[in-house]
Amino acid sequence: xxxxxxxxxxxxxxxxxxxxxxxxxxxxxxxxxxxxxxxxxxxxxxxxxxxxxxxxxxxxxxxxxxxxxxxxxxxxxxxxxxxxxxxxxxxxxxxxxxxxxxxxxxxxxxxxxxxxxxxxxxxxxxxxxxxxxxxxxxxxxxxxxxxxxxxxxxxxxxxxxxxxxxxxxxxxxxxxxxxxxxxxxxxxxxxxxxxxxxxxxxxxxxxxxxxxxxxxxxxxxxxxxxxxxxxxxxxxxxxxxxxxxxxxxxxxxxxxxxxxxxxxxxxxxxxxxxxxxxxxxxxxxxxxxxxxxxxxxxxxxxxxxxxxxxxxxxxxxxxxxxxxxxxxxxxxxxxxxxxxxxxxxxxxxxxxxxxxxxxxxxxxxxxxxxxxxxxxxxxxxxxxxxxxxxxxxxxxxxxxxxxxxxxxxxxxxxxxxxxxxxxxxxxxxxxxxxxxxxxxxxxxxxxxxxxxxxxxxxxxxxxxxxxxxxxxxxxxxxxxxxxxxxxxxxxxxxxxxxxxxxxxxxxxxx
Numbered sequence: 136x137x138x139x140x141x142x143x144x145x146x147x148x149x150x151x152x153x154x155x156x157x158x159x160x161x162x163x164x165x166x167x168x169x170x171x172x173x174x175x176x177x178x179x180x181x182x183x184x185x186x187x188x189x190x191x192x193x194x195x196x197x198x199x200x201x202x203x204x205x206x207x208x209x210x211x212x213x214x215x216x217x218x219x220x221x222x223x224x225x226x227x228x229x230x231x232x233x234x235x236x237x238x239x240x241x242x243x244x245x246x247x248x249x250x251x252x253x254x255x256x257x258x259x260x261x262x263x264x265x266x267x268x269x270x271x272x273x274x275x276x277x278x279x280x281x282x283x284x285x286x287x288x289x290x291x292x293x294x295x296x297x298x299x300x301x302x303x304x305x306x307x308x309x310x311x312x313x314x315x316x317x318x319x320x321x322x323x324x325x326x327x328x329x330x331x332x333x334x335x336x337x338x339x340x341x342x343x344x345x346x347x348x349x350x351x352x353x354x355x356x357x358x359x360x361x362x363x364x365x366x367x368x369x370x371x372x373x374x375x376x377x378x379x380x381x382x383x384x385x386x387x388x389x390x391x392x393x394x395x396x397x398x399x400x401x402x403x404x405x406x407x408x409x410x411x412x413x414x415x416x417x418x419x420x421x422x423x424x425x426x427x428x429x430x431x432x433x434x435x436x437x438x439x440x441x442x443x444x445x446x447x448x449x450x451x452x453x454x455x456x457x458x459x460x461x462x463x464x465x466x467x468x469x470x471x472x473x474x475x476x477x478x479x480x481x482x483x484x485x486x487x488x489x490x491x492x493x494x495x496x497x498x499x500x501x502x503x504x505x506x507x508x509x510x511x512x513x514x515x516x517x518x519x520x521x522x523x524x525x526x527x528x529x530x531x532x533x534x535x536x537x538x539x540x541x542x543x544x545x546x547x548x549x550x551x552x553x554x555x556x557x558x559x560x561x562x563x564x565x566x567x568x569x570x571x572x573x574x575x576x577x578x579x580x581x582x583x584x585x586x587x588x589x590x591x592x593x594x595x596x597x598x599x600x601x602x603x604x605x606x607x608x609x610x611x612x613x614x615x616x617x618x619x620x621x622x623x624x625x626x627x628x629x630x631x632x633x634x635x636x637x638x639x640x641x642x643x644x645x
Contacts, residue, residue, distance in 0.1 A: 226274030288315025385560030424490030
C-alpha cells in the first residue's frame, strides 16, 4: 500500500495543487482589479468634490447697506457656473431690532420668510437661478455702533464636514467679539474682505483720535489671528497683515441695462439722452459726503451761480442738512431717498460725490454704469474709477468748480463693452477668484535641504505658537464681553442652547 506521504502520492496531487493555485491567482487578480476600480472611483469622487465657499456677512436685506447687498451678489455669481458649492450666512434679528432697523415696516416671523425675501430680491435683479444656500446666525443691532453684532459662535453655522473656505465680509467686525472655534482651524482657507474705513468714522467721534489708535491695533490683531488672506477694496482701508488691494465688487446688472439704453440713444444722435443736470444720492448723514458737498457749494456760490442740484437721501441728519441747504443762494432741492435705479435718476447727466469716507462708493459705480459723468475727489477710494473717461476728479475747491462747470456743458462718453464688463459682477467675481487664488491648481512643494527645512519648520512652529497664544488671549478676553442669543431668538432659529461655554447649534435654513 502506498502511503499518503509517498512521492508518488504527492506527484498525483500536483494537478489539483496547480488548479487551486491558478484559481486563487485569478481570484486575487479579480480583487486587485476591483480595488483599482474602487480606488479610481474614490479619486474621481475626490477630484469631483466641489469647493464649498461659506460667505459670512454682518448685515442682510431688507437693510439696504453695502454688507447686505454686495455679499449677496457675490454668493449669486460664485454659484452661477455650478462649479462650487456656496452658502451665504446672514444675521437673524429679534422682532424688536427688525422693527427698528428694517425700512417700510418690513419684519419677518421666521427665517424662512426672510430667506424667501432675500432670494426674490436677488433673482429679480440678476435673473439668475440662485442655487446657493442661505443660513442664519443670531445677531443683535447695536444702536451705539450702528452695526449688527454676532451672538455666540457663528462658525457653527457650517458643519465641520462642510467647512472648506470661509469668506469674512468685514473680518475685523466679525471677529472683534468672536468667542468660539478658531476660523483658521475650522476652515482650510479664510479670506477677509474689508468694506469699511472704521478708523475714519471713529476719528469723527468724541476722543476719536485715541479710539482710532486703539482700534487700529485691535483690527490688526484679530485679522492676523483669524484670516489667511485679506482683500482691501481700496487704499482707503487700514493696512492689514497679508492684505492686497483690489476692488472685488460689481454693480447691479439693472444699472448696466440703463447704461446700454442710454448708449443706444447716444448712437442714434439723441441730443437729450441726459436732459437733467446734477444730483447726489446717499444716506443723509453728514459723514456720507453731505458735509463736504455743502461746504464746497457754500464756498463757491458765486463761481457756481445758476447751478441746480438735487439731493436724495434719508437719515438721522436729514433735518439739519435740509436747513443748511436752504441757506445757500444756489438752487439745492432736498428729496427723500429712493432706489438709485428708479427712473427718476435715468436722465441726470452729472453725479456729484465729494465723499472721502467710502472705501469704494457703490453709488459712484452705479452712476458710471448708467453712463453719467461722475465728479469725485482725487482720493485713494476712487482709484478704481479713474480708468473710466466719464470719471472727473478734483483736488480742491477751484478744481471742483472747473470740472463741474465743464461737465454740465458736455455729453458723457458712451460706455464701451469692455468698460461695462469691468463694472459688472462677472468681472468682479473673476478678480475675487484671482486675488483669493481659488482658480489655481496647488503647486507641488519643492524639496528643500534638510538644514533649510529645519529652519523653516522652527520658524513656522514659533509663529504658530505665537498665534496660538494670541488666539487664546483673545478667546479668554471675549468670554467676558461676547454676547449670546436670548431664549426667544433660540426658539425662532430652532437653536439648541448649551450655554455660553459650549455654544449652540444654529438653524440651517429651509
